[in-house]
Amino acid sequence: MINRLVENIRKTGAPIVVGLDPMLGYVPEQVKKKAFEEYGETLEGAAEAIWQFNREIVDKTWDLIPAVKPQIAMYEQFGIPGLQAFQKTVDYCKEKGLVVIGDIKRGDIGSTSAAYAVGHLGKVQVGSKTYAPFDEDFATVNPYLGSDGVKPFIEVCKEEKKGLFILVKTSNPSSGEFQDRLIDGRPLYELVGEKVAQWGEDHMGEEYSYIGAVVGATYPEMGKVLRKIMPKAYILVPGYGAQGGKGKDLVHFFNEDGLGAIVNSSRGIIAAYKQEAYASYGEEHFGEAARAAVEAMKLDISQALEAGL
């Protein structure tokens, strides 16, 4: 799957992933109105609204981008109907040829991580049959429990040719509280990064490893160090746009081949129509606004890479 991700990135020339994190507040009134008319102001109505919203975003951007990253929390908050919208979104994006990164940040003791792994990336056995319940292509994983919490995910990836992005240095303001603490003179995130590199060495695709890392755009200096520690790990970079990261901050997340990183933007793209720069599209054309925001982001990153690499 890492090979397909790289191939999609090469094909589109856009190391960009669109975060499908549909807060109801991002969904235009006309979309909500229609969903609520059909299902009422219910969890089903909310789920229908975010699904229709997602579909329009995907329809207007899929040919420009290699991948999407639905954040499962934004669906889980609407209970079962929300999770059904998550599943529909994953399926629809895969039909469009997009690589789907399930931003699930799961991680537990071994036997429990194994259950998450089959549920999201693999197949679960029921009697003599098997099913692939959520079937994302990649999943994000929290490393706090150590190797035995991560390895069941790796095992499933090996079987299914899927991939992981392990949280190394997250984009949020207080990520340093534990992640930056020094251990033998080096921050915890570097030790996690070393582990990611180790796990990844045994699970190589053609050029990059199946085992990638999450490193926030908001910490470019740390990204530079981590790039060197994990040369073969694809880095998923959240925090661009709404969280404050800019194109020039991203340069050192990439390798000299122009690959090695994929930058996420969620609100900045899916709710672009709410920004002044794209206001002229109007609420009805939120999909076109998202497309324009993808094009602007692609330009911003490619200019930064040309200037910086």
Add this chain to the structure above:
Amino acid sequence: MINRLVENIRKTGAPIVVGLDPMLGYVPEQVKKKAFEEYGETLEGAAEAIWQFNREIVDKTWDLIPAVKPQIAMYEQFGIPGLQAFQKTVDYCKEKGLVVIGDIKRGDIGSTSAAYAVGHLGKVQVGSKTYAPFDEDFATVNPYLGSDGVKPFIEVCKEEKKGLFILVKTSNPSSGEFQDRLIDGRPLYELVGEKVAQWGEDHMGEEYSYIGAVVGATYPEMGKVLRKIMPKAYILVPGYGAQGGKGKDLVHFFNEDGLGAIVNSSRGIIAAYKQEAYASYGEEHFGEAARAAVEAMKLDISQALEAGL
């Protein structure tokens, strides 16, 4: 909710939580057969089997125990039908007066943690209406992202009078890989424990805080230290029984009031009928075997506490 947990523990005299982590392999043949006859060997069939299994375990143990801890991964692995079984289990246990600890180990950047928090502990807004999607009483939370990943959960707990157990030192063999690393001469789990104590101080119930901690029974010496660092935090102790923890290992997780800790057993109770000690119950009477295992666990812990406190 922490007050009700303490009250339930006092009433039952059992600082015990039953982990409702139903692997299909634990479900007796006759229960699976019936479910598969009705729904086929499908995700729905698996979900029905684990729900019927849970119901029988709860029916046979609810009067002995204060709380249950369903591990959501065991349901999520069966996709949407599995999560419906999770929801039914949560609702059923609450009807029985049990405190429900959702073992979800979620944790993300602020806005995303907020979505998990409303989905699992709070209420989500849909137009003019609100809904409580999963509505557990407590949730487990992963601290790797730092304060701003935890605080949205705390906010919801304050509003809804619910509670958290933050992962501090987990029960699995490789938990030390990151959690035990020394920072200024002290292990990371102690720093996390200090944060839990700080967060908890501002969110006190009558005797204990709404903000508790997870510390594995498999690390009794660390439990002793953490007990002192977090005197007002309830400690959820996994790892008893199948993972190797014994009654005598648990003594120092408790305070002198005999409170302050609640010990989880999953496989050791719900799959008791598979152990030699309870084999005489037979597969059909797996619920009675679970009841006997709860009684034995209660005795083991109370003897250890009498001897050790």
